Amino acid sequence: MRAAVDEDRCRGHGVCLTICPEVFDLTDDGYAEAIVPQVPPELEDAVLKAVRSCPERAISAD
Ligand code: F3S
Numbered sequence: 001m002r003a004a005v006d007e008d009r010c011r012g013h014g015v016c017l018t019i020c021p022e023v024f025d026l027t028d029d030g031y032a033e034a035i036v037p038q039v040p041p042e043l044e045d046a047v048l049k050a051v052r053s054c055p056e057r058a059i060s061a062d
Contacts, residue, residue: 001039001061003047005032009058016054020046024059032058 003023005016010031016024022043023036039047039061051059 001044003034003039003061006058009056011056016050019050
């Protein structure tokens with residue numbers, strides 16, 4: 001699975017890094033990025049939960 005954050009949609013709510021800090025982090029300008037774009041299998045469930053939980057629908061995973 002690969003994960004990505006759409007920087008045009010992200011508003012820095014931070015839900016994603018609360019759910020899965022192993023994959024998501026905030027940049028210095030306050031928006032999220034996927035620091036581990038190739039998601040290990042054991043973190044896939046957490047990434048999918050982050051996808052569902054982002055208020056801006058900014059995260060994609062496939
Ligand atoms: Fe941004 Fe959504 Fe995370 S708005 S900080 S990608 S919860």
